[in-house]
Amino acid sequence: xxxxxxxxxxxxxxxxxxxxxxxxxxxxxxxxxxxxxxxxxxxxxxxxxxxxxxxxxxxxxxxxxxxxxxxxxxxxxxxxxxxxxxxxxxxxxxxxxxxxxxxxxxxxxxxxxxxxxxxxxxxxxxxxxxxxxxxxxxxxxxxxxxxxxxxxxxxxxxxxxxxxxxxxxxxxxxxxxxxxxxxxxxxxxxxxxxxxxxxxxxxxxxxxxxxxxxxxxxxxxxxxxxxxxxxxxxxxxxxxxxxxxxxxxxxxxxxxxxxxxxxxxxxxxxxxxxxxxxxxxxxxxxxxxxxxxxxxxxxxxxxxxxxxxxxxxxxxxxxxxxxxxxx
Amino acid sequence: xxxxxxxxxxxxxxxxxxxxxxxxxxxxxxxxxxxxxxxxxxxxxxxxxxxxxxxxxxxxxxxxxxxxxxxxxxxxxxxxxxxxxxxxxxxxxxxxxxxxxxxxxxxxxxxxxxxxxxxxxxxxxxxxxxxxxxxxxxxxxxxxxxxxxxxxxxxxxxxxxxxxxxxxxxxxxxxxxxxxxxxxxxxxxxxxxxxxxxxxxxxxxxxxxxxxxxxxxxxxxxxxxxxxxxxxxxxxxxxxxxxxxxxxxxxxxxxxxxxxxxxxxxxxxxxxxxxxxxxxxxxxxxxxxxxxxxxxxxxxxxxxxxxxxxxxxxxxxxx
Numbered sequence: 001x002x003x004x005x006x007x008x009x010x011x012x013x014x015x016x017x018x019x020x021x022x023x024x025x026x027x028x029x030x031x032x033x034x035x036x037x038x039x040x041x042x043x044x045x046x047x048x049x050x051x052x053x054x055x056x057x058x059x060x061x062x063x064x065x066x067x068x069x070x071x072x073x074x075x076x077x078x079x080x081x082x083x084x085x086x087x088x089x090x091x092x093x094x095x096x097x098x099x100x101x102x103x104x105x106x107x108x109x110x111x112x113x114x115x116x117x118x119x120x121x122x123x124x125x126x127x128x129x130x131x132x133x134x135x136x137x138x139x140x141x142x143x144x145x146x147x148x149x150x151x152x153x154x155x156x157x158x159x160x161x162x163x164x165x166x167x168x169x170x171x172x173x174x175x176x177x178x179x180x181x182x183x184x185x186x187x188x189x190x191x192x193x194x195x196x197x198x199x200x201x202x203x204x205x206x207x208x209x210x211x212x213x214x215x216x217x218x219x220x221x222x223x224x225x226x227x228x229x230x231x232x233x234x235x236x237x238x239x240x241x242x243x244x245x246x247x248x249x250x251x252x253x254x255x256x257x258x259x260x261x262x263x264x265x266x267x268x269x270x271x272x273x274x275x276x277x278x279x280x281x282x283x284x285x286x287x288x289x290x291x292x293x294x295x296x297x298x299x300x301x302x303x304x305x306x307x308x309x310x311x312x313x314x315x316x317x318x319x320x321x322x323x324x325x326x327x
Numbered sequence: 328x329x330x331x332x333x334x335x336x337x338x339x340x341x342x343x344x345x346x347x348x349x350x351x352x353x354x355x356x357x358x359x360x361x362x363x364x365x366x367x368x369x370x371x372x373x374x375x376x377x378x379x380x381x382x383x384x385x386x387x388x389x390x391x392x393x394x395x396x397x398x399x400x401x402x403x404x405x406x407x408x409x410x411x412x413x414x415x416x417x418x419x420x421x422x423x424x425x426x427x428x429x430x431x432x433x434x435x436x437x438x439x440x441x442x443x444x445x446x447x448x449x450x451x452x453x454x455x456x457x458x459x460x461x462x463x464x465x466x467x468x469x470x471x472x473x474x475x476x477x478x479x480x481x482x483x484x485x486x487x488x489x490x491x492x493x494x495x496x497x498x499x500x501x502x503x504x505x506x507x508x509x510x511x512x513x514x515x516x517x518x519x520x521x522x523x524x525x526x527x528x529x530x531x532x533x534x535x536x537x538x539x540x541x542x543x544x545x546x547x548x549x550x551x552x553x554x555x556x557x558x559x560x561x562x563x564x565x566x567x568x569x570x571x572x573x574x575x576x577x578x579x580x581x582x583x584x585x586x587x588x589x590x591x592x593x594x595x596x597x598x599x600x601x602x603x604x605x606x607x608x609x610x611x612x613x614x615x616x617x618x619x620x621x622x623x624x625x626x627x628x629x630x631x632x633x634x635x636x637x638x639x640x641x642x643x644x645x646x
Contacts, residue, residue, distance in 0.1 A: 017407045035406055036371075054371035056402055071374060071402060091361060091375060130394070145394070168394060184394065207434050208394075226434065252438055270328075270438055294328060296405060312328070314407045 005264070005324045007276055007287040010306065012317045013043040019310025021058040022299035023066070030299070030308050031066050032316050033058030039068055039078060040316070046078050057095035061102045069095040073106050098134040101153060105129035110142065112153050122156040124149045131170035133179070135193065141179050143170035148181050148191065160196045164189055166208075171221075173214040174260055180221050182209030188223055188232075190239070200239055202232055213258035215265065215279050216304075222265055222279075224253040229267055231282055246282045248275050255298040255309075262304035262323045268295025274309045276321070291315070330441035331404050333413045333430060334522055337423035337472040338448030341482045345448055346416040349518050356403040358396070359416030372410075374399045393429045397436055404439045412522060413440060422468035423447070424475060424581055424601060431527075432604040444524040447476035449499065451484045451510070455491040464498060464543055473499065474549035474626050475582040475601075476506045477526035484510035494541075501541035504533045504551040505624065527599050530586035531624035549581055552632050554623040554639040559590045564642040569598065569605065572625070572635070577603035579630060585623030590644045595621075 015034035023031045032040045037050030039058060047068060053076075057069040061077065068076045069092040094105035102113040110122045110129060126144025133141045138154040148167055150160040166184035173180075179191045186205035192198065202221075211224045220233040223243075227250065230243040248267075255268035263279040272291025289309075297310035308318045336346040343363055350357035350372065357364070361375035376395045396415070403413055415430075417423040423445055430442050457464055464470065473479060479499055484492055492510075499508050505526075509516045526532065533553055565587055572583065584599040598607050625635060 018405050035402075052371055054374070054402060071371070128395075210435075252434065294405060312405050312407065 005278065005286055006322045007307070008320045008322075010318050010320045011043065012315065013040065015040055015310075015314045015316060016049060017314055018312040019297045019314060019316060020055045022297040022308045022310050022316070023059045024299055024301045024306075024308070025060040025063070026302060027063070028301060028303075028306075030301075030306075030316075030318060031058065031060055032297075032308075032310060033068055034314060037068055037070060037076065039066060041066070043316075047076060050074075050076055056092055059095060059097050061097045067095070067097075067102060069104060075102075075104060093129050094132045096132045096134060096140075098137060098140060098153065100137050103132045103134075103140065103153070105132055105142075108144070110151070110153075112156075120156060122151060122153060124151050125158055125161065126167075127165070130168055133170050133172045135172055135176050135179075141170055141172060143167035143181055148179065148189075148196075150193075150196065162191060162196050162199070168208050168210050169212050171212045171214055173218040174216070175218050177218065178214075180212050180214065182212045182223065184208045186225075188212060188221065190221070202239065202243070204243075205230075211253065211256040213256050213265065215258050216261055216263055219263070220279065222256060222258050224256050224267065226252050227269065229253065229256075229265075229277065229282070231279060244282045246277070246284070248285045248288065249273055255295045257298035257300055257307075259300040259304045259307075260302060262321075264300070264304065264321065264323070266298045266300070266307055266309070268298050268309060270294045272311060274298070274317075276307065289317070289319075328404075328409060328439075330437075330439060331409055331411070331413050332443040332523065332525075333400075333415055333440045334443050335415045335417055335423055335426050335430070335445045336448070337417040337426075337445065337476075338469075338480075339450055339453070341448040341450055341480070342416060342418060345446065345480060345521075346414050349412070349522060350414040352412070352518055354411030355414060356410040356412070357414045357416065358399045358403060360418050363416060363418055374403050392425055393433055396426065396429050397433055400436055400439055412443075417472070423472035424468070427475065427582075428601045428604060431599070431601055431606065442527045443522065444477040444526045445472070445475055446478045446480060446521050447473050447506070448480045448482060449473070449495070451481050451487045451492060451495050454495050454498070455487045458491070458494055458498070458543060470502065470549055471581050473502050474551070476503060477524055477532075478521050479503060479506045479508045480516065480521070481508060481510040483512065485512040497537065498541045498543055500534075500537045501544055502549060503626075504536055504553065505531070505626075507534075527584065529597055530595070531584040531622060533624050547629050549626060549628055550630060550632070552625040552627075552630055552635050554585075554621075554625070554636055556621050556640065556643055558621075558643045559588045560621055560642045561644045562589045562591060565589055568638050568642045571638070573600060573603060573605050576627060576630060579627040580625070581628070582626040583623065585621070587621040587623065 017035035021033040037053035037055045039047040054071040061067045096103045124142040126142045126149045127146030129144045131143040148162045169182035171180045181189045188202040190200040205225045213222045232243045233240040249269040251269040251271040258265040265277045268274045274289045275285035276287040293311040293313040364373045364375045376399045417426045
């Protein structure tokens with residue numbers, strides 16, 4: 001590779017309200033969810049403005065459909081013919097697709113929509129659920145206010161419970177060896193899957209760690225604190241004692257996304273700035289884009305060839321990314 | 328995006344009615360307990376919060392509410408057309424002081440919203456009945472809410488005798504030297520009088536202390552201590568005084584707000600705080616008419632009044 005990594009502008013469009021979520025599917029299609037409940041796929045509207053709705057999450061749920069979660073717990077699924085599921089249990093707190101089942105959390109309960117829209121309700125016993133992350137087709141990690149639990153969704157059984165109060169963010173590495181948990185008290189707990197009771201604590205953050213992301217090939221863990229990006233490296237001898245820290249934002253970082261296939265990451269801040277980082281050199285971002293409204297969502301395409309960003313004014317930008325040498 | 332002003336409304340059943348009235352103004356959004364907002368579950372302008380009892384950092388009371396409140400505020404405010412006002416209804420277990428502490432101390436909330444005022448509601452009939460029945464005036468959290476309020480709205484004032492209303496007023500003025508007491512049944516009150524007050528930034532506002540404290544308030548009930556001096560303060564001693572105030576009395580502090588003139592500084596310094604949190608405030612938009620004087624208002628329980636006044640006096644610049 002002789003070329004420098006390049007980020008080129010590709011396409012931009014607008015959704016009616018703040019961008020709540022961005023998600024790429026396996027066919028390189030970008031889903032954008034607007035706060036008013038509208039959804040767009042590659043700029044084309046799919047669901048237009050749910051009356052009285054306030055969308056809080058959205059994602060792809062299979063090869064041909066996507067789902068939007070509203071603040072009152074309603075799910076709106078686009079499957080050629082959109083339908084609205086009855087409000088479940090009130091107050092959506094997390095939404096995820098496991099690959100075979102749709103998982104939506106409402107306070108302390110997790111509803112699992114399996115094949116044929118069969119539905120079951122699981123109680124992960126994690127307190128108020130804040131994050132749901134699939135580990136395998138039927139095995140998930142649930143981060144809640146009281147604990148982190150590992151649940152088999154086919155049986156509804158809680159396999160492992162780790163007493164970890166105040167969880168606000170959960171991330172699983174691509175190889176499903178580790179689970180990182182960000183907590184209210186400014187720490188990150190690294191749990192080894194299969195040996196969950198023995199973990200490592202990464203400390204030093206001044207406030208709750210709300211944004212964490214594993215880098216490609218589990219080389220490290222990214223986290224943000226106010227306007228600072230931190231990278232903890234995982235080497236043959238274990239975790240680095242201190243993280244690499246970088247400051248390139250002049251406002252609080254509001255979004256973080258690590259590319260699953262390349263050593264790149266992106267951050268966005270409250271002033272609208274988007275930065276792309278090379279994890280091989282965290283001194284400064286390799287590229288940045290200035291916006292005028294708060295960045296609300298970032299998402300890398302699965303092959304790392306594109307980066308999408310969304311802002312609170314409804315702007316969606318997609319850049320092509322060509323990985324080369326890092327200067 | 329400029330922070331959106333937040334009005335915290337607290338009290339009994341009347342608080343819900345008042346909060347919805349304020350939030351129903353154009354551009355308003357209401358955030359409140361889920362069981363209070365269930366009558367309009369799908370209204371995007373009503374965002375429910377369920378206080379998370381489990382989300383507790385040891386020793387920190389605000390974590391019970393903080394995560395849920397932050398999420399609700401983000402949903403309300405991060406919009407293409409942000410609301411012009413957010414109303415937070417503090418009811419039940421979500422006491423107003425905890426809500427205010429979360430709004431002031433959480434870094435994400437500081438970026439999104441700006442605390443405008445706390446409005447407490449009181450039912451005159453209920454309070455008069457409790458006074459005459461020798462019952463406690465209110466719960467501890469209820470008294471705390473009344474003590475820190477910037478406006479106290481008394482409902483059903485015409486349904487009690489003038490004597491009973493006088494007793495109610497005496498209790499309220501003994502509890503709170505800051506807030507005007509408003510009785511809409513007697514003197515018409517508009518929503519505008521309860522919003523856009525910006526009471527938590529800039530110089531503290533307070534009225535005269537009542538000639539006598541209400542005998543219905545006990546020694547451990549909230550009190551207001553007002554420290555005033557016409558002389559500039561020594562910078563180092565003033566900072567030490569504030570640090571020690573928060574360090575020693577944090578669990579008892581319900582509200583502290585001050586405007587101090589410090590030697591060597593051309594403009595007054597403003598600060599505000601709740602419990603263990605204190606921060607520098609901003610200068611008031613209209614200027615400060617009393618900028619020559621330093622004044623600090625401290626509201627709390629079991630405060631060592633004489634010690635606070637003496638230490639504040641000692642922080643003055645030596646002649």
